[in-house]
Amino acid sequence: MTIKNIVQIGNPLLNRKSKFVASIDAKETQRVIKNLVDSVRYHDLIGIAASQIGEKLRIFVTEVRKTKYRNVKKDILRVYINPKIVWFSKKQIIVYEGCGSVAYAKLFAPVKRPEKIIIEAFDEKGNKFRLKAEGFLSRVIQHEYDHLDGIEFTEKITDMRKIMSLEEYKKMSALKT
């Protein structure tokens, strides 16, 4: 099992546009997928993109898990290769986001994005799928998708005065639920 360090904000590797995956079966592609799955679990994240482990490929994974302070609907592990978001809802909502690449997910801030999306992608076996996502999964997908284009959520913070530490974020979430 290979656990990768997560590339941190300020490193130009995070600003690169990732390349389309030419062969899903290729050993190299499968190695990146395995590293992403290991990393998302090891670092207790709910999503991670290839650029965050220094790989310039259009791949990310999501695995939404409940935690003590994150009362969200659980979702299975999903792998997205060469994804494309084909539909965004008109309605946009503000949700707090964090990122493994921003102070190791110890900083949170409000970001406005469409509430629901439809994404098309290939899974790790090369099967094409189409997924309508809402709630937290929709949010995670849009965040990871941005990573493929070299965009960090900090570029989209709606109110700089509302940035908070993990500790404060936990307090806020506890109050809400």
Ligand SMILES: [Zn+2]
């Ligand atoms: Zn991120």
